[in-house]
Amino acid sequence: MLELSFNQETVHKLLQASDKPLKAYNILFETQKLGIKSPTQVYRALDKLIELGKVHKIESKNAFVACSKINCSNQNSTFFLICDDCENIIELEDQKITDQLNKTCEKFGSTYKNHTIEISGTCSNCN
Amino acid sequence: MLELSFNQETVHKLLQASDKPLKAYNILFETQKLGIKSPTQVYRALDKLIELGKVHKIESKNAFVACSKINCSNQNSTFFLICDDCENIIELEDQKITDQLNKTCEKFGSTYKNHTIEISGTCSNCN
DNA sequence: TTTAATAATGTAACAATATAACATTACATG
DNA sequence: CATGTAATGTTATATTGTTACATTATTAAA
Secondary structure, eight states: OOSOOHHHHHHHHHHHHOSSOBOHHHHHHHHGGGTOOOHHHHHHHHHHHHHTTSEEEETTTTEEEEOOSSSOTTOOOEEEEEETTTOOEEEOOOHHHHHHHHHHHHHTTOEEEEEEEEEEEEOTTTO | OOSOOHHHHHHHHHHHHOSSOBOHHHHHHHHGGGTOOSHHHHHHHHHHHHHTTSEEEETTTTEEEEOOSSSOTTOOOEEEEEETTTOOEEEOOOHHHHHHHHHHHHHTTOEEEEEEEEEEEEOTTTO
């Protein structure tokens, strides 16, 4: 598993080339000319890419983005600023917030595993 | 709009009675004996209840919970601790985190509108 | 108390998102 | 080259959510 498979690579490249999150069936549509034929194939590739930390799911949009960071493996906690107008996504990391979420969990006797933070608003271009 | 309609009330009560988030089609199934007949009706009731702040959607689960707070109107920012094992949900408010998210937005020239924070982990009962 | 506006309903069809099941092929590695 | 694991191909189906359109309540003024 050093290299991505053809389907994985195809989906990953498409996401990397996009400035917006893409939906699974848009990915399917876009990659059909490249040989991907069914939703299953798209979702399988996405699952693998997500597992590798190369792609993240935007839960509030049922859409997917390539990870914008370098060494992104093994991280399934995400933090996004999402522009309501242009759909632009900014991917963040914030240790302070992560720490605070951990503390909050402790306070409730819960054990923290991972988080999804999605802020919607308008980005600098759209303000 | 002081009172909820029958469908709204029916869906709301079901959610309030539940200790777990419910999915739309579970709600449909459960309320069929009470007169609700189609997904549309469930989603319409949910939309209204969400608009009123009486129900929230758990984005990472496509499921819905009754708001656990008193004066909850007009708030579409949510913060949940979600137990992976028992699906128990704790609904939180944390002004410190909200402030920090606001600041983060400012730093990127973005305007904050609302947020979705979903932490998954295990709750005190399941630890 | 009619009338007009708004909110909610009922019903059917459909669109969008995601998974299951099962047979097959590629490929690393011992 | 045998064997196990990962990935693929294909079809069907399950789940989640929306559109469209006709109808009925409800409210609140004229």
